[in-house]
Amino acid sequence: MRYELYYWPSIQGRGEFVRLALAEAGAPYVDVARRKGGMAKLERLLESPRVKCPPFAPPFLKAGRLLIAQTANILLFLGARHGLAPKNEAGRLWVHQLQLTIADLVAEAHDVHHPIGSGLYYEDQKREAKRAAESFIAERIPKYLGYFETVLQRGRDSYLAGARLSYADLSLFQIVEGLRYAFPHTMKRREKKIPRVMALRNRVAARPRVAAYLASDGRIPFNESGIFRHYPELDRSR
Amino acid sequence: MRYELYYWPSIQGRGEFVRLALAEAGAPYVDVARRKGGMAKLERLLESPRVKCPPFAPPFLKAGRLLIAQTANILLFLGARHGLAPKNEAGRLWVHQLQLTIADLVAEAHDVHHPIGSGLYYEDQKREAKRAAESFIAERIPKYLGYFETVLQRGRDSYLAGARLSYADLSLFQIVEGLRYAFPHTMKRREKKIPRVMALRNRVAARPRVAAYLASDGRIPFNESGIFRHYPELDRSR
Numbered sequence: 234m235r236y237e238l239y240y241w242p243s244i245q246g247r248g249e250f251v252r253l254a255l256a257e258a259g260a261p262y263v264d265v266a267r268r269k270g271g272m273a274k275l276e277r278l279l280e281s282p283r284v285k286c287p288p289f290a291p292p293f294l295k296a297g298r299l300l301i302a303q304t305a306n307i308l309l310f311l312g313a314r315h316g317l318a319p320k321n322e323a324g325r326l327w328v329h330q331l332q333l334t335i336a337d338l339v340a341e342a343h344d345v346h347h348p349i350g351s352g353l354y355y356e357d358q359k360r361e362a363k364r365a366a367e368s369f370i371a372e373r374i375p376k377y378l379g380y381f382e383t384v385l386q387r388g389r390d391s392y393l394a395g396a397r398l399s400y401a402d403l404s405l406f407q408i409v410e411g412l413r414y415a416f417p418h419t420m421k422r423r424e425k426k427i428p429r430v431m432a433l434r435n436r437v438a439a440r441p442r443v444a445a446y447l448a449s450d451g452r453i454p455f456n457e458s459g460i461f462r463h464y465p466e467l468d469r470s471r
Numbered sequence: 472m473r474y475e476l477y478y479w480p481s482i483q484g485r486g487e488f489v490r491l492a493l494a495e496a497g498a499p500y501v502d503v504a505r506r507k508g509g510m511a512k513l514e515r516l517l518e519s520p521r522v523k524c525p526p527f528a529p530p531f532l533k534a535g536r537l538l539i540a541q542t543a544n545i546l547l548f549l550g551a552r553h554g555l556a557p558k559n560e561a562g563r564l565w566v567h568q569l570q571l572t573i574a575d576l577v578a579e580a581h582d583v584h585h586p587i588g589s590g591l592y593y594e595d596q597k598r599e600a601k602r603a604a605e606s607f608i609a610e611r612i613p614k615y616l617g618y619f620e621t622v623l624q625r626g627r628d629s630y631l632a633g634a635r636l637s638y639a640d641l642s643l644f645q646i647v648e649g650l651r652y653a654f655p656h657t658m659k660r661r662e663k664k665i666p667r668v669m670a671l672r673n674r675v676a677a678r679p680r681v682a683a684y685l686a687s688d689g690r691i692p693f694n695e696s697g698i699f700r701h702y703p704e705l706d707r708s709r
């Protein structure tokens with residue numbers, strides 16, 4: 234069975250957390266909306282009255298008869314199927330907890346450039362975005378990255394949930410890449426304070442399947458339509 | 472075994488989604504931070520280097536040796552333990568997907584009054600909040616509530632995931648209550664368009680254990696320190 238991933242075709246966005254898990258799992262999948270006619274298929278699943286359990290928004294994954302939405306939920310599913318999460322209850326819940334914390338950070342990173350509303354252009358909320366970026370850089374980036382540094386320090390292991398990689402590790406890699414892209418100036422100083430997070434990032438990047446994926450056409454470059462956007466005017470600290 | 476719930480003692484906030492599940496399950500628990508010395512206990516669990524799997528933020532639940540954080544993750548755990556979610560994989564994932572969509576709405580409802588940063592006072596971002604509220608009222612409330620109306624319409628059943636109540640139903644009840652408190656003017660018009668959501672809200676409110684909980688001292692009144700805040704100046708449509 235080949236999975237079908239449904240996500241916007243021109244950005245990494247939230248879909249990228251799923252792509253990384255599928256890549257590491259070596260699971261065959263079709264990135265539906267990037268194929269001819271794929272966007273119409275995606276929209277049909279969002280709109281058709283025949284879908285009994287409709288997604289609120291992409292990404293969603295078709296796995297046989299299952300249609301699963303919400304990034305962290307898709308990862309919960311893939312984690313159990315492909316050994317990307319511990320099998321015991323405590324470990325499963327811990328990895329999911331970390332993933333949901335990453336999801337909060339992703340939402341906040343998006344809202345920095347869209348503090349007033351996702352229905353408005355960046356240009357129409359640029360002044361507000363500058364203020365939001367100040368808070369995000371001064372308080373939120375240090376708090377979140379410091380938290381993951383603490384988790385790695387206390388765990389004293391290669392990965393967030395022990396000696397084996399989980400989907401939360403893949404997602405933390407993606408967070409570091411995204412923040413580096415969006416806030417290079419900020420991250421240059423910040424990275425020195427989170428050596429364990431950066432070592433984890435390097436460990437994930439060096440995994441053969443992840444490395445192959447990152448070098449492939451499957452990896453869409455970061456751009457200013459995604460979650461992590463590089464607007465130099467927002468990458469300033471006071 | 473009695474659960475220990477750790478959450479800020481003076482607001483409903485995200486903790487309320489857990490309180491409602493515990494109430495409906497009839498599960499005994501201590502609301503730790505509302506007892507004498509409880510806040511110190513909460514802070515110790517957040518800060519102590521001896522906690523190997525630390526929460527990023529409240530709420531968190533102690534269940535024997537398990538320490539579980541992130542609202543949706545706590546509900547995933549309680550749902551499986553107390554029959555508040557289907558047992559089969561498809562049902563479990565569907566309920567969790569709905570819960571994560573509710574979590575997104577909760578975050579957006581909070582950000583309406585704190586669009587620039589959670590570290591700043593409302594008064595310091597009031598102008599931005601007014602703009603954010605316009606988007607939230609015009610686009611997001613209709614989109615989210617319309618989505619849940621569609622889910623109920625397609626499912627043709629008493630609850631979101633079928634004939635039996637799940638934790639997502641309890642959370643949708645709480646969403647309606649919160650939006651009614653924060654945006655009474657907006658909701659008065661909106662409720663007419665979501666009859667199935669409102670019927671579900673009434674069905675949940677009438678469940679004996681929920682009704683008893685809502686009438687008890689356990690239910691903290693809504694107030695302007697929580698997620699759903701009533702600022703009349705934000706409850707306007709253009």
